[in-house]
Amino acid sequence: MTRGTDPWTLCNGVRERLRQWILAGTTTVEAKTGYHLTRDGELADIRMLRSLEGEPSMPRIHATFLAAHILPPEFFGRRRDYIEAVRLWAGDAAVAGADSIDVYCDEGHFTAEEARALLLTGKRAGLKARMHACANERIGAAQVAAEVGCASADLLTQANDDDIKALAHAGVTATVCPGSALNSSRAPAPVRQMLDRGVTVALGTDHNPGQCGITSMPLVIGLSVAMFGLSVTEALRAATLGGAAALRVGDRGSLAPGMLADIVLWDADHEGAFAWAFGLRALRVWRGGVPVQP
Numbered sequence: 301m302t303r304g305t306d307p308w309t310l311c312n313g314v315r316e317r318l319r320q321w322i323l324a325g326t327t328t329v330e331a332k333t334g335y336h337l338t339r340d341g342e343l344a345d346i347r348m349l350r351s352l353e354g355e356p357s358m359p360r361i362h363a364t365f366l367a368a369h370i371l372p373p374e375f376f377g378r379r380r381d382y383i384e385a386v387r388l389w390a391g392d393a394a395v396a397g398a399d400s401i402d403v404y405c406d407e408g409h410f411t412a413e414e415a416r417a418l419l420l421t422g423k424r425a426g427l428k429a430r431m432h433a434c435a436n437e438r439i440g441a442a443q444v445a446a447e448v449g450c451a452s453a454d455l456l457t458q459a460n461d462d463d464i465k466a467l468a469h470a471g472v473t474a475t476v477c478p479g480s481a482l483n484s485s486r487a488p489a490p491v492r493q494m495l496d497r498g499v500t501v502a503l504g505t506d507h508n509p510g511q512c513g514i515t516s517m518p519l520v521i522g523l524s525v526a527m528f529g530l531s532v533t534e535a536l537r538a539a540t541l542g543g544a545a546a547l548r549v550g551d552r553g554s555l556a557p558g559m560l561a562d563i564v565l566w567d568a569d570h571e572g573a574f575a576w577a578f579g580l581r582a583l584r585v586w587r588g589g590v591p592v593q594p
Contacts, residue, residue: 301509302335302336302341303336303338303341307344307348310348311348311352314331314348314349314352315352315355315358317507317515318352318358318359318361319357319358320515320516321359321515321516321517322357322358322359322585322587322592323582323585323592323594324515324516324517324518324579324582325517325518325564325566325582325585326359326515326517327359327360327552327560327562327564327585327587328359328360328361328362328543328544328547328549328552328562329359329360329361329362330361330362330363330364330399330400330504330546330547331349331361331362331363331364332363332364332365332366332402333345333346333363333364333365333366333367333398334366334367334368334369334370334402334404335369335509337367337369337370337372338372339385339389339392342365342367342389342393343389343392343393343396345363346363346365346393346396346397346398347396347397349361349363349397350363350396350397356593357587357592357593359587360552360562360587362399362400362547363397363398363399363400364398364399364400364401364402364430365389365390365393365394365398365400365401365402365422365427366401366402366403366404367386367389367393368383368386368401368402368403368404368409368410368414368415368418369404369409370404370408370409383410383414383417383418386418387417387418387421390418390421390422390425390427391425393422393425393427394425394426394427398427399427399428399547400422400427400428400429400430400451401418401419401421401422401423401425401427401428401429401430402429402430402431402432402454403415403418403419403430403431403432404432404435405431405432405433405439405440405441405444406432406433406434406435406436406437406439406441407436407437407439408436409432411439412439412440412441412443412444415431415441415444416444416447416448419431419444419448419450420448423448423449428450428451428548429445429448429449429450429451430450430451430452430453430454431444431445431448431450431452431453431454432453432454432455433445433453433454433455433456433459433463434453434455434456434457434458434459434463435454435455435456435457435458436457436458436486437458438458438459438460438463441453442456442459442463442464442466442467443462443463443466445466445467445470445472446466446467446469446470446472447466447470449470449471449472450470450472451472451473451546451547451548452472452473452474452475452502452546452547453467453472453473453474453475454475454477454504454506455475455476455477455480455489455506456474456475456476456489456490456494457481457484457486457487457488457489458486459474459489459490459494460490461493464490464493464494464497464499465497467494467497467499468494468497468498468499471500472499473499473500473501473502473542473545473546474489474491474494474499474500474501474502475501475502475503475504475542475546476488476489476491476494476501476502476503476504476524476528476538477503477504477505477506477512477520478503478520478523478524478526478527478528479505479506479507479512479514479519479520479523480506480508480511480512481527482512482523482527483511483512488527488528489528491524491528491529491530492528492529492530495534500542500545500546501534501538501542502538502539502542502543502545502546503517503520503521503524503535503538503539503542503543504520504543504546505517505520516579517539518566518574518577518578518579518580518581518582519578519579520539521535521536521539521574521575521580522535522574522575522576522577522578522579522580523578524538525574525575526575532571532572532574532575533571535574535575536571536574540553540554541553541554560588561586561588561589562586562587562588563585563586563589564582564584564585564586565582565583565584565585566580566581566582566583567580567581567582567583568580
């Protein structure tokens, strides 16, 4: 469907979803490619995200190159050819404006060995490394994420204690997504064990077609309290400082001198409302000190 959608329609849809995020209080969004699965399509998606970031009242955007999402149908039987193609595209993705490279390392996607090669190629091209890890099965993804020095490992539903130790030792941020966990019959990610081991935890929406349409981080915060057993303070830290750590940026995530003036005024008497409102309303949003127009 992505390949068959004209660029204007695709861009307008993405623009609308980004507006939903910023009006709900999210001033920085990481957006992944991974649905065109062609060189020109993936690069066009990166350029589109970069151009949308420059429009008025848009969130800051970090574009992640995820051509290693799944094997496209025209490469069935030529798996190695596609992996080599993606490695060749990594440098082009960096030039187009990508910030990171991601690999979906799981059964039915890419192996740990394939992920290692792809991520190292991306790092040589100047891209931060990320990993979809342990979403459905354990095939060594978290260990590779630690070995390669990924900025973040996403989902981690099936992570065990060895995986958590490796992530903690390597300083890999764990990005967990309660919205997508609702669609799974498996237990949620072991977030309390991650925190106890010293892993930095970030919260994400995992917004993606057909599975999770959430564009509200206040809803994600409320779900994480209910599903992961986080305190409101822990959930807010994961949604702010944790997100900044996952992106490896030090200029946002808190209100302090020298930080970006990204500020949200919430419709709440105190922070406990995040736990029970399930989608707390943002009254006003400032991006870099400039009010975002509704």
